[in-house]
Amino acid sequence: MLIFIALLYFCLACSLIWLVMFPSGRASVLHLLATLQRRLLWRAGSMQHAGAAAVGAGWSGTRLQLRNWRALLRRHWAFCAIGAPLILIPTLLALLMRKPDMLPGYEPVETVVDAQVAALLKGEQLVPPAALPPIAFGTREVELVRPMLVNASRNWGLLHPEYSQRLLLAFKIMKEKYGYEMALLEGYRSPARQDALAQMGSTVTNARAFQSWHQYGLAADCAFWRDGKLVISEKDPWAMRGYQLYGEVAESLGLTWGGRWTMMDFGHTELRLRGVMRR
Numbered sequence: 001m002l003i004f005i006a007l008l009y010f011c012l013a014c015s016l017i018w019l020v021m022f023p024s025g026r027a028s029v030l031h032l033l034a035t036l037q038r039r040l041l042w043r044a045g046s047m048q049h050a051g052a053a054a055v056g057a058g059w060s061g062t063r064l065q066l067r068n069w070r071a072l073l074r075r076h077w078a079f080c081a082i083g084a085p086l087i088l089i090p091t092l093l094a095l096l097m098r099k100p101d102m103l104p105g106y107e108p109v110e111t112v113v114d115a116q117v118a119a120l121l122k123g124e125q126l127v128p129p130a131a132l133p134p135i136a137f138g139t140r141e142v143e144l145v146r147p148m149l150v151n152a153s154r155n156w157g158l159l160h161p162e163y164s165q166r167l168l169l170a171f172k173i174m175k176e177k178y179g180y181e182m183a184l185l186e187g188y189r190s191p192a193r194q195d196a197l198a199q200m201g202s203t204v205t206n207a208r209a210f211q212s213w214h215q216y217g218l219a220a221d222c223a224f225w226r227d228g229k230l231v232i233s234e235k236d237p238w239a240m241r242g243y244q245l246y247g248e249v250a251e252s253l254g255l256t257w258g259g260r261w262t263m264m265d266f267g268h269t270e271l272r273l274r275g276v277m278r279r
Contacts, residue, residue, distance in 0.1 A: 152186035189214035
């Protein structure tokens, strides 16, 4: 799909430059439109007697235009030599540097989950932990790292069941295996809230409404609960180690971890279910 878009951009850019810079280009388009009009009229019966002559004239005109284009390229070879790279280089760079996360509607192939983990997911239905006190999300330290977090939704019931079970299993593994107690910062996010966060700038989020898996209950932002406080900042070495472990655990459960993105979001995970983002 991305290759098709890049090729379409290239063709449109070339066509626009041709029409704007070269009068002969505009004349060619008008001639082509006139030819198509004559053919349509001929097929409708309006030009049955003069049809052969009109088509012949059309083909002759097309051959003449081709000769004119070749002559035009010879005369303006310097412009073409400069213009072609200007069009090709951005397109090629976009193709070479593309990443799945650059496309909001991207949906990957099914993730392979460890057999033992898959068995756990099919078995016990994990229950969400007790809700943390609201005051924990409104402290100055938290607000500096995560603006508007106090009003975020932490309702596990609004998350997709398949995603919430994987996330709860990640919480369980993090606590039992590594000693980290996880906390849900934000799960489902309304389209209006998504737009409000996007307006705060790219340091908060690049996604607008329905461009984030949060709107489908398939993403969540999480952090750590230590000594009665939320620990979110990556400047804390203990928290940074926890984020790395959390990323490994999340990926082993078939989740996508934001710590691998260009704009790293260590506490973010999402489950990209096929066909959901297009609804």
